[in-house]
Amino acid sequence: MIKSSYKSERGVQISLSVCKKMFVTLCFALALFGYTEAKYKSTLGKIDRSTWPYKINSASEFDFASAMEMLVFAQEINRAEQITNVDSLKSYLRLKSVKRESVDNYITFVKKRLVQNFRHIKIDKEQQRVVLGTVNNWSNLLDEANNLEQKLPASMIAWYNQARQFYASYVYEQFRLAALFPRITSEILTLDNTEINGSRFDDKQFLLTFDDGPTVNGGNTDKLISLLKQNGKTGLFFVLGNNLKTRLDKSGTNNVNNLYRDMLVGSHSRVHKAHPRYKNWRQALDYTDSLINSALNRECVYFRPPYGQRNTAIINHLKKDNTQVMLWNIDSQDWNSKIKSAEVSDRVLTLMLVWRKGILLFHDIHSKSRFTLPKLWKDLEGSGVIWMDDIY
Numbered sequence: 005m006i007k008s009s010y011k012s013e014r015g016v017q018i019s020l021s022v023c024k025k026m027f028v029t030l031c032f033a034l035a036l037f038g039y040t041e042a043k044y045k046s047t048l049g050k051i052d053r054s055t056w057p058y059k060i061n062s063a064s065e066f067d068f069a070s071a072m073e074m075l076v077f078a079q080e081i082n083r084a085e086q087i088t089n090v091d092s093l094k095s096y097l098r099l100k101s102v103k104r105e106s107v108d109n110y111i112t113f114v115k116k117r118l119v120q121n122f123r124h125i126k127i128d129k130e131q132q133r134v135v136l137g138t139v140n141n142w143s144n145l146l147d148e149a150n151n152l153e154q155k156l157p158a159s160m161i162a163w164y165n166q167a168r169q170f171y172a173s174y175v176y177e178q179f180r181l182a183a184l185f186p187r188i189t190s191e192i193l194t195l196d197n198t199e200i201n202g203s204r205f206d207d208k209q210f211l212l213t214f215d216d217g218p219t220v221n222g223g224n225t226d227k228l229i230s231l232l233k234q235n236g237k238t239g240l241f242f243v244l245g246n247n248l249k250t251r252l253d254k255s256g257t258n259n260v261n262n263l264y265r266d267m268l269v270g271s272h273s274r275v276h277k278a279h280p281r282y283k284n285w286r287q288a289l290d291y292t293d294s295l296i297n298s299a300l301n302r303e304c305v306y307f308r309p310p311y312g313q314r315n316t317a318i319i320n321h322l323k324k325d326n327t328q329v330m331l332w333n334i335d336s337q338d339w340n341s342k343i344k345s346a347e348v349s350d351r352v353l354t355l356m357l358v359w360r361k362g363i364l365l366f367h368d369i370h371s372k373s374r375f376t377l378p379k380l381w382k383d384l385e386g387s388g389v390i391w392m393d394d395i396y
């Protein structure tokens with residue numbers, strides 16, 4: 005049941021945007037839906053990192069790769085920002101209605117963040133394959149972005165062509181989420197300043213999070229946690245109350261406590277439903293909170309809304325229990341059948357280089373993270389990336 009709901013994680017949002025049309029002109033709308041979904045899926049951001057000709061295993065190499073990714077991202081943000089006409093924006097995003105203000109908020113957020121990120125860039129002479137000017141503001145950054153192509157050595161052209169495509173898709177993904185916000189909330193923007201999305205972490209701090217578990221005894225959650233422990237890493241597991249209850253009933257309290265020892269646990273509510281439209285959300289939140297308290301003997305301090313969808317009533321209800329909403333900023337897309345494990349790893353590494361800190365979203369009910377993470381850890385050895393074992 006959960007698996008099938010996940011197949012349409014973003015599809016749910018697409019179907020919502022066209023559902024009114026489906027009632028009015030069913031045939032037309034079905035055709036449109038098919039077209040929209042197919043186009044959307046085909047534009048999911050993927051990149052082949054084998055085109056990047058250097059390693060990332062030092063702070064300087066990380067910064068060089070990071071600067072290059074940010075500049076291509078900036079090019080695409082700038083291109084999409086030029087779509088100022090609302091009808092053109094609707095057509096670009098294939099949406100019936102767009103919230104321009106949210107798109108603008110997102111653009112402002114990205115610009116500020118990229119300029120901040122650039123202040124951390126320190127590239128040694130040996131890694132200066134592209135000489136960059138000083139970046140103090142968005143205008144400086146955009147100048148660097150616009151001049152990038154002509155400065156690139158031949159060895160970086162294959163990567164550049166991949167990166168252009170990746171950021172075109174990624175900016176489309178992100179603008180689409182922003183344009184739907186807050187009619188359909190998601191990780192794209194915060195609703196309240198208590199929400200955590202990793203933007204207050206220090207440079208190069210990353211938190212691994214895993215949603216929707218636990219699986220049955222010996223299943224993927226167990227295998228994933230073994231892998232994390234073997235590698236001295238910690239994950240924050242957002243458990244679904246119903247899955248936790250099933251596991252407790254079948255395997256017992258000791259088994260579940262052993263499973264999550266040295267790991268962090270948060271709530272993903274009781275059921276995987278979009279809570280703003282779910283009438284029993286209060287009971288669902290309280291159920292999982294109590295279960296984590298009683299069975300795992302821990303305070304539940306973080307809540308991850310299913311699909312990232314929440315509203316202020318939900319946030320305020322959580323505040324009474326000292327629970328904060330935790331979103332994410334690096335979506336691995338590991339639930340998506342359209343993306344293979346190697347592609348998940350390449351996508352996540354690229355987004356880590358761009359954002360330079362934050363919260364990675366994976367799902368422990370799927371196996372892709374087990375194949376993605378060892379490669380990611382190895383690729384980033386020596387880079388200075390900090391895999392967080394708690395939230396400070």
Ligand SMILES: [Zn+2]
Nearest residue numbers: 215216310311
């Ligand atoms: Zn989920």
